[in-house]
Amino acid sequence: MQKSKLTLYIFMALILGVIAGYLYNVYVINAINTKISTAGVSIKNIDNRLARLKDSTTAAYKQLKTQKSAQVSISKANDNLREDKLEGFTILSDIFLRLIKMIVGPLVFTTLVVGVAKVGDIKAVGRIGGKTMLLFIGATFVSLLLGMLLVNVFEPGQAMHLALPDSHFTTDINKSALSLKEFIGEVFPKSFTEAMAENKILQIVVFSLFFGIGTAAIGEKGKIVIEVMDSIAHVILKITGYVMKFAPVAVFGAIAAVVAKQGMGILSTYAFFLSEFYLSLLILWFLIVLAVFFVLKKRTFTLLDNIKDAMLIAFSTSTSEAAYPKVLIELERFGCNNKIVSFVLPLGYSFNLVGSMMYLTFASLFLAQAYNMHLSLGQQITMLLVLMLTSKGVAGVPRAALVVIAGTMAMFNIPEAGLGLLIGIDPLMDMGRSATNVLGNAMATAVVSKWEGELVN
Numbered sequence: 133m134q135k136s137k138l139t140l141y142i143f144m145a146l147i148l149g150v151i152a153g154y155l156y157n158v159y160v161i162n163a164i165n166t167k168i169s170t171a172g173v174s175i176k177n178i179d180n181r182l183a184r185l186k187d188s189t190t191a192a193y194k195q196l197k198t199q200k201s202a203q204v205s206i207s208k209a210n211d212n213l214r215e216d217k218l219e220g221f222t223i224l225s226d227i228f229l230r231l232i233k234m235i236v237g238p239l240v241f242t243t244l245v246v247g248v249a250k251v252g253d254i255k256a257v258g259r260i261g262g263k264t265m266l267l268f269i270g271a272t273f274v275s276l277l278l279g280m281l282l283v284n285v286f287e288p289g290q291a292m293h294l295a296l297p298d299s300h301f302t303t304d305i306n307k308s309a310l311s312l313k314e315f316i317g318e319v320f321p322k323s324f325t326e327a328m329a330e331n332k333i334l335q336i337v338v339f340s341l342f343f344g345i346g347t348a349a350i351g352e353k354g355k356i357v358i359e360v361m362d363s364i365a366h367v368i369l370k371i372t373g374y375v376m377k378f379a380p381v382a383v384f385g386a387i388a389a390v391v392a393k394q395g396m397g398i399l400s401t402y403a404f405f406l407s408e409f410y411l412s413l414l415i416l417w418f419l420i421v422l423a424v425f426f427v428l429k430k431r432t433f434t435l436l437d438n439i440k441d442a443m444l445i446a447f448s449t450s451t452s453e454a455a456y457p458k459v460l461i462e463l464e465r466f467g468c469n470n471k472i473v474s475f476v477l478p479l480g481y482s483f484n485l486v487g488s489m490m491y492l493t494f495a496s497l498f499l500a501q502a503y504n505m506h507l508s509l510g511q512q513i514t515m516l517l518v519l520m521l522t523s524k525g526v527a528g529v530p531r532a533a534l535v536v537i538a539g540t541m542a543m544f545n546i547p548e549a550g551l552g553l554l555i556g557i558d559p560l561m562d563m564g565r566s567a568t569n570v571l572g573n574a575m576a577t578a579v580v581s582k583w584e585g586e587l588v589n
Contacts, residue, residue: 178200224381246365247470257345271576279412390560420572438465439462442458453481459574484573486572495537499550
């Protein structure tokens with residue numbers, strides 16, 4: 133499939149997915165959503181009545197508890213029914229994402245081993261790694277700061293006038309921030325096979341670095357390993373080409389499922405917040421492109437054109453991991469040396485998630501605004517610094533952004549119930565975050581390649 137055709141097919145799949153999802157929502161899912169909503173209102177009313185009853189031993193109290201249990205059962209049953217009805221769409225994107233995950237681990241391992249072994253010198257690996265991490269830390273700080281500044285300018289929490297979730301609202305999201313011990317566990321593998329099986333990119337990177345340096349250290353004998361790994365990497369890249377042909381179908385399924393589940397009404401309810409968040413992402417895009425322009429000049433726009441398919445895939449599937457193989461191919465096609473790409477890109481997927489970083493400060497302060505909690509400049513800067521630390525190493529955690537936000541809310545005494553304002557629209561924002569993460573990682577890799585003199589003109 134030619135590159136231009138792939139872009140066209142993905143774009144067409146996006147449009148068709150929205151149309152199909154909307155129709156499916158109206159004629160199939162809407163009735164189920166109404167039952168879930170009605171049950172939710174009933175549960176809230178019962179909770180309010182229970183709160184007014186002081187004696188929990190009365191018949192009235194027990195009757196209300198029974199009524200609440202019945203409504204909770206109705207809500208869960210309809211929620212399960214909705215997921216079953218959406219299965220036809222979600223299975224399309226699930227197949228694609230499973231195939232991508234099948235590729236990513238081996239691709240990171242083989243390309244990184246070859247790249248490090250070709251660099252050979254441990255000092256050179258350290259130099260490249262040092263430049264990369266400094267770039268990532270700077271990008272993370274700018275993204276968090278931009279989110280903090282823009283949410284103070286837009287003040288979506290005060291402008292939206294949304295009904296706040298009931299104080300009894302709870303989520304199944306882990307609210308504890310990643311401890312130092314857990315962070316170490318996320319970085320250093322206890323088993324290479326476990327890291328590969330669970331697609332823990334950072335752990336694969338650590339093992340690959342040791343393996344690549346060891347391969348280079350044994351001299352002539354290591355050349356056989358490099359040739360084998362290089363051949364395997366090319367085979368996996370060939371497989372990537374086959375998998376990418378399925379991308380438009382996956383995009384259709386992913387978008388249709390999101391629209392069918394949420395409906396178009398959520399766009400009008402959260403219009404202010406969504407539009408301001410996406411405007412903030414566009415500002416971040418502009419700053420990234422502007423910064424890279426000073427390094428790559430006009431070639432920046434060539435790179436943008438090269439990675440647009442990968443960004444569309446990440447946007448549609450709500451995961452930047454889905455775009456990894458495509459980004460790797462396009463960066464090498466752009467002229468980046470594969471030893472730089474295979475080293476910097478995997479690190480970026482753990483330490484340079486600029487879209488997610490901006491969302492963390494934006495969403496956390498939005499929730500504070502929604503509860504009319506004024507956080508001083510000092511408190512906001514403290515939050516920024518805390519997020520710089522707690523956000524690392526959770527790239528592989530499901531709903532990672534919400535996990536970090538939940539931990540931050542607890543630290544600054546923002547009611548946990550506020551997460552209810554985010555959970556419903558998180559998939560819509562995750563799309564923009566994922567595409568931005570791809571942009572940030574691709575641009576960072578190209579910049580490091582240029583700094584190292586490893587970018588072919």
